[in-house]
Amino acid sequence: MDLYEHQARELFAEHGIVVPRAEVTDSPARAREIARALGGRAVVKAQVKTGGRGKAGGVRLAADPAAAEEAARHILGMDIKGHRVEAVMLAEPVDIQQEFYVSYVLDRAAGGFLAVASAEGGTEIEEVAAERPEAVVRVPVDPAAGLTTPTAVRIADAAGLPPQSVDVLVRLWQVLVREDALLVEVNPLVRTVDGRIVALDGKVTLDDNALFRQTRWGERHATAADPLEARAAAKGLNYVKLDGEVGVIGNGAGLVMSTLDVVAGCGARPANFLDIGGGASARVMADGLSVVLSDPAVKSVLVNVFGGITACDAVADGIVRALDEVRPTKPIVVRLDGNSAARGRALLDARAHPLVEQATTMDGAASRAARHATAAPTAG
Amino acid sequence: MAIHLTKESKVLVQGMTGAEGMKHTRRMLAAGTDVVGGVNPRKAGRTVDFGERSVPVFGSVREGVERTGADVTVVFVPPAFAKAAVTEAADAGIGLAVVITEGIPVHDSVAFTAHAKARGTRVVGPNCPGLISPGQSNAGIIPPDITKPGPVGLVSKSGTLTYQLMYELREVGFSTCVGIGGDPVVGTTHIDCLAAFEDDPDTELVVLIGEIGGDAEERAADYIRDHVTKPVVGYIAGFTAPEGRTMGHAGAIVSGSSGTARAKRAALEAAGVRVGSTPTETARHVLAALGRPARDGAGA
Numbered sequence: 001m002d003l004y005e006h007q008a009r010e011l012f013a014e015h016g017i018v019v020p021r022a023e024v025t026d027s028p029a030r031a032r033e034i035a036r037a038l039g040g041r042a043v044v045k046a047q048v049k050t051g052g053r054g055k056a057g058g059v060r061l062a063a064d065p066a067a068a069e070e071a072a073r074h075i076l077g078m079d080i081k082g083h084r085v086e087a088v089m090l091a092e093p094v095d096i097q098q099e100f101y102v103s104y105v106l107d108r109a110a111g112g113f114l115a116v117a118s119a120e121g122g123t124e125i126e127e128v129a130a131e132r133p134e135a136v137v138r139v140p141v142d143p144a145a146g147l148t149t150p151t152a153v154r155i156a157d158a159a160g161l162p163p164q165s166v167d168v169l170v171r172l173w174q175v176l177v178r179e180d181a182l183l184v185e186v187n188p189l190v191r192t193v194d195g196r197i198v199a200l201d202g203k204v205t206l207d208d209n210a211l212f213r214q215t216r217w218g219e220r221h222a223t224a225a226d227p228l229e230a231r232a233a234a235k236g237l238n239y240v241k242l243d244g245e246v247g248v249i250g251n252g253a254g255l256v257m258s259t260l261d262v263v264a265g266c267g268a269r270p271a272n273f274l275d276i277g278g279g280a281s282a283r284v285m286a287d288g289l290s291v292v293l294s295d296p297a298v299k300s301v302l303v304n305v306f307g308g309i310t311a312c313d314a315v316a317d318g319i320v321r322a323l324d325e326v327r328p329t330k331p332i333v334v335r336l337d338g339n340s341a342a343r344g345r346a347l348l349d350a351r352a353h354p355l356v357e358q359a360t361t362m363d364g365a366a367s368r369a370a371r372h373a374t375a376a377p378t379a380g
Numbered sequence: 381m382a383i384h385l386t387k388e389s390k391v392l393v394q395g396m397t398g399a400e401g402m403k404h405t406r407r408m409l410a411a412g413t414d415v416v417g418g419v420n421p422r423k424a425g426r427t428v429d430f431g432e433r434s435v436p437v438f439g440s441v442r443e444g445v446e447r448t449g450a451d452v453t454v455v456f457v458p459p460a461f462a463k464a465a466v467t468e469a470a471d472a473g474i475g476l477a478v479v480i481t482e483g484i485p486v487h488d489s490v491a492f493t494a495h496a497k498a499r500g501t502r503v504v505g506p507n508c509p510g511l512i513s514p515g516q517s518n519a520g521i522i523p524p525d526i527t528k529p530g531p532v533g534l535v536s537k538s539g540t541l542t543y544q545l546m547y548e549l550r551e552v553g554f555s556t557c558v559g560i561g562g563d564p565v566v567g568t569t570h571i572d573c574l575a576a577f578e579d580d581p582d583t584e585l586v587v588l589i590g591e592i593g594g595d596a597e598e599r600a601a602d603y604i605r606d607h608v609t610k611p612v613v614g615y616i617a618g619f620t621a622p623e624g625r626t627m628g629h630a631g632a633i634v635s636g637s638s639g640t641a642r643a644k645r646a647a648l649e650a651a652g653v654r655v656g657s658t659p660t661e662t663a664r665h666v667l668a669a670l671g672r673p674a675r676d677g678a679g680a
Contacts (some may be wrong), residue, residue: 184602210485253628254538
């Protein structure tokens with residue numbers, strides 16, 4: 001889960017990293033008051049979980065409270081790369097002398113975290129790394145020892161960061177570890193004209209797997225924007241809405257991704273990703289099918305299950321339940337193989353629903369479902 | 381032969397007395413796995429009856445190793461306890477720890493994979509189906525009855541795609557199938573398995589299954605070009621995955637231009653790997669490379 005900038009700022013502050021004074025609001029009138037409290041001038045920043053806010057016009061410097069209100073009114077509701085701006089943060093402007101970059105990122109290949117630092121902050125670090133790789137310092141952090149002060153000193157020296165940033169590096173590591181973050185990034189970290197080191201903007205990605213021990217974030221867990229995704233999430237389903245017309249349900253992330261590709265290869269577009277997981281019950285299958293069938297964009301459904309832990313008879317039972325519960329109007333193509341497949345197929349045969357057909361192979365099933373979707377009238 | 385897991389492997393199960401542990405221990409035993417004990421400090425000294433075999437429960441991995449000579453452990457404990465379980469196994473000198481548990485915090489995985497590596501313990505997983513050497517031993521939750529022993533080695537991030545390929549190639553059979561797991565940090569990589577299959581006399585050909593996210597497949601491609609002489613057939617899932625969305629596996633996410641299926645396929649093909657566009661086509665490439673006819677049932 002990515003945090004908003006203002007949440008990242010809050011975390012940094014809690015861990016003793018200096019951040020600008022700031023406040024968040026969704027109201028232009030309130031923005032005026034905040035600007036006044038900040039001393040009149042304020043930077044008004046869109047709170048969206050995507051980069052490129054500045055280029056999109058989502059960051060404005062307001063010279064006085066009236067301008068802050070006007071900027072907030074302009075930015076609120078703006079669409080930035082598909083993200084609607086629901087809130088703005090107003091921050092006190094800082095007089096910058098120099099901008100730096102520091103982050104800890106997960107290095108999958110090494111199986112650990114990497115400290116990344118540069119004296120050329122303020123822009124996308126990928127661009128700096130591409131143009132002048134020598135300007136970006138990368139130091140692996142020992143998983144057993146964590147980030148020690150001597151390592152932080154070495155990183156700061158190598159990257160050309162000011163000595164006071166060693167403290168920031170150490171505290172930022174504490175944010176990473178204590179909050180179970182997968183990424184913490186400060187860009188830019190600035191030296192102000194009056195010599196302070198301030199984290200001006202930041203990004204934090206938390207590990208969803210750690211929510212069981214990071215309970216404060218559980219409450220703030222972003223609710224899915226898409227109504228179908230919200231419904232699926234409420235039922236504990238692993239569902240991602242896509243743009244197409246073939247609803248896809250399968251077991252196991254890899255097999256479902258593969259099924260989406262095979263559908264696309266048949267000339268149709270998948271409407272969603274839905275992984276019912278290992279050992280799914282009939283209830284999970286029924287819930288999944290009812291969510292997918294309720295998507296108005298779906299013209300046909302493909303159920304592709306290879307039973308390992310999952311028993312195909314439970315899957316078939318779930319399909320039968322959903323048929324009774326939601327009374328579908330769209331064709332459903334089912335391919336069952338593996339654990340208890342014969343029993344599962346027999347269950348579906350016995351139900352003999354006119355909209356349900358079985359296929360013996362994954363490719364065959366995908367091509368049937370694709371044909372149904374592309375042949376169906378648009379007003380289905 | 382096979383890799384990492386053979387008939388001689390003596391297997392402990394951490395979390396054996398839980399519901400999942402019980403179910404899968406029964407299945408592992410039925411597949412011929414030499415399960416020599418379970419580990420649960422609260423149930424030490426008891427035995428669990430699995431029909432044809434009673435399995436003792438030990439208070440610690442170390443006790444299990446001392447009493448049975450166990451060299452493999454399969455970990456089914458809940459996410460919050462996985463780090464302690466793997467650390468304990470590594471400290472007890474276990475050679476192979478297979479971590480089935482899903483949902484382990486990445487900081488924990490980083491810690492226990494590093495700890496295990498420093499002690500010479502291979503970790504497979506986490507969030508994986510484990511590995512099977514058909515006809516010899518099964519450590520994890522891969523269904524043992526899909527396929528038979530044979531000349532194909534398989535390494536995959538995905539469980540069900542592994543089963544799908546095992547099924548497509550059931551007439552050919554496998555030396556070992558390793559599900560390395562879909563998390564961002566895993567103990568055993570595609571490259572580790574490619575190296576082991578290259579050295580395994582029973583493996584004639586390797587199937588490599590990858591998916592979006594990270595650059596493990598690209599690195600595997602470099603390794604294949606420089607170090608693998610046996611034929612490799614590839615498959616990549618996730619061509620239709622949108623940017624920035626996690627597709628089920630925590631590690632399966634396309635960020636910007638990195639981690640795309642297209643890039644992975646291109647890297648593998650540049651290294652001389654034949655890449656199938658569906659699991660079925662992948663199976664056909666395997667049959668062709670082995671000089672076997674494509675027939676109904678196999679690769680169909």
